[in-house]
Amino acid sequence: MIRTYRSDDWNSYRMTYNEPHRVLEPLEKELTIVDAALNVLHEVGVLPNTNYDHEKLLAHRQAVAELFEIPWTAITPRMQRLLYAINAIVQPQNMIAAGIFCGNTFISNAGAAVGPGACYTAKQLIGIEIKPEEAERAERNVRRIDHSGIAYIVAADAVDFVAQFPESIDLLYLDADGDRGRSKGIYLEILEAAYDQMPLGSVVLAHNSVNSAERLKSYMEFVRDPSNFRASVNVIFDIEGLEVSVK
Ligand SMILES: C[S@@+](CC[C@H](N)C(=O)[O-])C[C@H]1O[C@@H](n2cnc3c(N)ncnc32)[C@H](O)[C@@H]1O
Numbered sequence: 001m002i003r004t005y006r007s008d009d010w011n012s013y014r015m016t017y018n019e020p021h022r023v024l025e026p027l028e029k030e031l032t033i034v035d036a037a038l039n040v041l042h043e044v045g046v047l048p049n050t051n052y053d054h055e056k057l058l059a060h061r062q063a064v065a066e067l068f069e070i071p072w073t074a075i076t077p078r079m080q081r082l083l084y085a086i087n088a089i090v091q092p093q094n095m096i097a098a099g100i101f102c103g104n105t106f107i108s109n110a111g112a113a114v115g116p117g118a119c120y121t122a123k124q125l126i127g128i129e130i131k132p133e134e135a136e137r138a139e140r141n142v143r144r145i146d147h148s149g150i151a152y153i154v155a156a157d158a159v160d161f162v163a164q165f166p167e168s169i170d171l172l173y174l175d176a177d178g179d180r181g182r183s184k185g186i187y188l189e190i191l192e193a194a195y196d197q198m199p200l201g202s203v204v205l206a207h208n209s210v211n212s213a214e215r216l217k218s219y220m221e222f223v224r225d226p227s228n229f230r231a232s233v234n235v236i237f238d239i240e241g242l243e244v245s246v247k
Contacts (some may be wrong), residue, residue, distance in 0.1 A: 099176025
C-alpha cells in the first residue's frame with residue numbers, strides 16, 4: 001500500500017540549520033502533526049500501533065540539547081519526534097543508520113533504546129559515517145548519552161558495512177549523501193546491499209524524500225514496488241520529508 005501524508009504547513013514549517021534546539025511551534029501542535037503521521041503509518045500496516053512515551057521523548061530531547069555537539073542539522077523537532085516514535089514502536093533489535101554526520105540523526109533513532117529516552121533493550125545500534133573525523137565526533141557525542149555501549153559509531157562506507165553485516169537488520173535509516181557524485185542516489189545502493197539481511201516486518205527510513213525527490217526516484221520506485229516492500233508512506237511535514245517502508 002502506497003500513501004502520502006502531507007501536513008498543510010509542511011512548506012512553511014522551517015528550521016535554521018545551525019539552531020538545532022530552537023522551538024518552532026507549540027508542543028501541542030508538534031504532537032498533533034506527528035500523531036497524524038503515525039496514524040497513517042498504522043493504517044497502512046507499517047506500524048503495529050502508535051503508542052510511545054511522550055515524556056521519554058522530551059527527556060531524550062533535553063539530553064541531546066545538553067550533551068551533543070551539533071554544528072548543524074536538518075532534523076526538525078517534528079522529525080526528531082517521528083524517528084524516536086517509530087523506533088520506540090518497532091523496537092528493532094539491530095538498527096543501522098547510514099550517513100550520520102555528527103550523530104544527531106543516529107541518536108534520534110537510537111534514543112528509543114539508550115539514554116534517558118530508553119523504552120526497550122536493543123542488541124546493536126550502529127551509526128555509519130564515511131568521514132573519520134565526523135565519525136569520531138559522533139562517537140564522542142553518543143558516549144555522553146549511552147554508557148551501555150549498545151549504541152556506537154563505525155567509520156566506514158555504509159554500502160560495504162551493510163553488505164558484510166552478519167545479523168538481521170531490523171531497522172535501516174538512510175541519510176548518506178554519497179561521495180564520488182553518488183549523492184542521495186546512494187540510498188538504493190545501501191538498501192540493495194542490506195536487503196537480504198532485512199527480515200519480513202523490518203523497516204527502512206529514508207530522510208530527504210521531499211527535497212531530494214529527484215535524486216531518490218529509483219529508490220522510491222524500489223520501495224514502492226509491492227514485490228519489494230509491503231507498504232510505503234511519504235511523510236511530508238517539513239521540507240525534508242521521510243519515506244517509511246515496511247518489508
Ligand atoms: C548531509 S549528512 C546528513 C546530515 C543529517 N541529515 C542531519 O541533519 O544531521 C550526510 C552524511 O553522509 C556521509 N556519507 C556520505 N557517503 C557515505 C557513505 N557511503 N557511507 C557512510 N556515510 C556517508 C557524509 O560524510 C555526511 O556526513
